[in-house]
Amino acid sequence: MSTNLADPTRLATPPTFQAVSLSRRIRNGFATTLVWGAFLIAIIPLVWVLYTVVQRGFPVILDGDWWQKSLSGLLARQQGGGAYHAIYGTLVQGLVCGIISVPIGIMIAIYLVEYGGRSKLAKATTFMVDILTGVPSIVAALFVYTVWITYAGMGRSAFAVSIALVLLMVPVVVRTTEEMLKIVPDELREASYALGIPKWKTIVKIVIPTALSGILTGVMLALARVMGETAPVLVLAAYAPFINYNLFDGPMASLPLMMVNERNNPTQAGFERLWGAAITLVLIITLFNLLATVISRALAPKTK
Amino acid sequence: MAKRLDIKDLNLFYGKFHAVENVSLAVPPRNVTAFIGPSGCGKSTVLRSLNRMHEVAPGARVEGKVLLDGEDIYASTVDPVEVRRTIGMVFQRPNPFPTMSIRDNVVAGLKLAGVKNKRELDEVAERSLRGANLWNEVKDRLDRPGGSLSGGQQQRLCIARAIAVQPDVLLMDEPCSALDPISTLAIEDLITELKKDYTIVIVTHNMQQAARVSDQTAFFNLLGVGQPGQLIEADDTEKIFSNPGQKATEDYISGRFG
Numbered sequence: 001m002s003t004n005l006a007d008p009t010r011l012a013t014p015p016t017f018q019a020v021s022l023s024r025r026i027r028n029g030f031a032t033t034l035v036w037g038a039f040l041i042a043i044i045p046l047v048w049v050l051y052t053v054v055q056r057g058f059p060v061i062l063d064g065d066w067w068q069k070s071l072s073g074l075l076a077r078q079q080g081g082g083a084y085h086a087i088y089g090t091l092v093q094g095l096v097c098g099i100i101s102v103p104i105g106i107m108i109a110i111y112l113v114e115y116g117g118r119s120k121l122a123k124a125t126t127f128m129v130d131i132l133t134g135v136p137s138i139v140a141a142l143f144v145y146t147v148w149i150t151y152a153g154m155g156r157s158a159f160a161v162s163i164a165l166v167l168l169m170v171p172v173v174v175r176t177t178e179e180m181l182k183i184v185p186d187e188l189r190e191a192s193y194a195l196g197i198p199k200w201k202t203i204v205k206i207v208i209p210t211a212l213s214g215i216l217t218g219v220m221l222a223l224a225r226v227m228g229e230t231a232p233v234l235v236l237a238a239y240a241p242f243i244n245y246n247l248f249d250g251p252m253a254s255l256p257l258m259m260v261n262e263r264n265n266p267t268q269a270g271f272e273r274l275w276g277a278a279i280t281l282v283l284i285i286t287l288f289n290l291l292a293t294v295i296s297r298a299l300a301p302k303t304k
Numbered sequence: 305m306a307k308r309l310d311i312k313d314l315n316l317f318y319g320k321f322h323a324v325e326n327v328s329l330a331v332p333p334r335n336v337t338a339f340i341g342p343s344g345c346g347k348s349t350v351l352r353s354l355n356r357m358h359e360v361a362p363g364a365r366v367e368g369k370v371l372l373d374g375e376d377i378y379a380s381t382v383d384p385v386e387v388r389r390t391i392g393m394v395f396q397r398p399n400p401f402p403t404m405s406i407r408d409n410v411v412a413g414l415k416l417a418g419v420k421n422k423r424e425l426d427e428v429a430e431r432s433l434r435g436a437n438l439w440n441e442v443k444d445r446l447d448r449p450g451g452s453l454s455g456g457q458q459q460r461l462c463i464a465r466a467i468a469v470q471p472d473v474l475l476m477d478e479p480c481s482a483l484d485p486i487s488t489l490a491i492e493d494l495i496t497e498l499k500k501d502y503t504i505v506i507v508t509h510n511m512q513q514a515a516r517v518s519d520q521t522a523f524f525n526l527l528g529v530g531q532p533g534q535l536i537e538a539d540d541t542e543k544i545f546s547n548p549g550q551k552a553t554e555d556y557i558s559g560r561f562g
Binding site for chain 2: 117118185187188189190191192193194195196197198201205206209210212301302
């Protein structure tokens with residue numbers, strides 16, 4: 001008889017723990033379905049786009065000529081040639097834009113985080129950067145057209161495109177750099193001051209290196225973004241099927257511009273060039289994103 | 305090397321807030337002075353005013369004088385950067401520079417001041433790490449990042465970094481509060497050794513620590529919330545802990561308060 005009392009599975013009081021209630025299971029199932037549904041809705045178009053671009057463009061870029069030749073001298077319906085002229089244009093316009101934007105953006109961010117504090121100038125700058133972030137690329141392009149071409153009397157050129165891209169890139173660089181500088185702990189700045197290191201040297205030698213991996217990641221991502229911009233190249237540079245190395249004069253192709261151009265070409269050759277340019281642009285941007293990851297890993301402060 | 309500090313009628317402000325009122329205190333050379341007192345009484349603020357680190361905070365203001373061997377560090381002709389080079393500081397949380405190796409952390413002050421001679425830097429690194437009792441633990445991995453060390457080792461690395469620039473005075477802001485008892489003991493032993501060469505001021509919440517390491521103790525208190533902190537009394541540590549002059553000090557030390 002006493003075995004019954006000693007049975008540890010028999011409880012004298014109701015159990016503290018109970019199974020998950022039905023209503024909670026229903027709510028859990030509902031939320032899970034929603035999350036998965038949202039995930040699928042987001043992923044389907046992405047995969048679809050990638051599939052289309054790869055399926056149509058991949059055969060085109062396997063040809064070695066694609067990477068080495070331009071379309072100079074080819075008729076619209078003639079197959080062959082390559083996108084070298086457009087790849088060159090996209091890279092050089094992006095590069096020039098980067099060379100101008102990165103120092104400006106980083107210096108603005110340094111001012112805002114390290115010197116500006118809550119001053120009026122800092123507040124005004126932040127406000128302007130916010131506005132500039134929201135400016136559509138076509139507005140930036142038309143602004144540059146008005147100032148650079150109409151008023152200053154310069155011709156349409158790759159450099160004009162780069163200036164418009166600068167307007168789009170600077171706010172992105174300022175924003176990312178600002179965030180990265182803000183997460184550098186003040187203790188590091190104070191540790192540096194306490195060694196008798198002046199403020200500017202503290203910023204250059206301690207703060208920037210600590211934040212460098214994040215800053216460069218932001219720069220690479222911003223570059224990848226502006227290289228895909230279409231409005232500035234449409235407005236500010238004429239298309240050229242040949243290679244133009246002159247940044248300041250004459251028409252210069254770029255990948256988005258080549259795509260716009262070939263879209264009006266109804267032949268099979270046009271179709272191939274269009275999708276070839278598309279996959280090339282996607283590849284270049286992917287490469288920049290990968291590079292951003294590699295740089296960020298390589299430069300991040302180590303603890304091991 | 306070691307110099308004396310004289311604090312005269314020091315008043316410290318954060319914007320409109322009067323943080324510390326009328327502090328006058330003499331800190332003799334080759335001596336450890338401990339600042340004790342409840343949280344918010346301004347002892348860290350006073351410490352930070354001794355190497356002009358107080359004014360780094362926005363709106364912070366200083367009135368009064370701090371004399372280093374008779375020379376006012378707040379005189380209008382004095383460069384705060386020079387003051388901080390002469391009066392070093394160790395912080396509450398170990399803060400080695402994350403992008404630098406152990407060696408580069410130690411010689412950061414010299415390197416950034418323009419010293420390039422590698423042999424000289426290596427000598428300073430070894431001397432400072434030995435001075436901070438860290439050399440034997442890290443001599444085989446000087447090129448590893450400073451962040452790879454344990455908390456206690458990182459704090460000794462920060463002390464090595466501070467003494468590498470050969471300051472006259474070393475300020476320590478609760479240097480052991482983030483450390484375990486064994487690392488704390490290592491730092492306390494180190495403070496006793498450093499006393500031979502440096503003038504040391506240490507803020508601590510640990511009264512046993514103040515009693516163990518310091519020669520002179522200053523007790524800070526505040527009369528009420530929103531009131532400025534005050535220096536209640538300063539005397540030989542032995543006297544403060546056995547027979548303090550003020551009732552408030554006795555209450556605080558015996559744990560009846562704060």
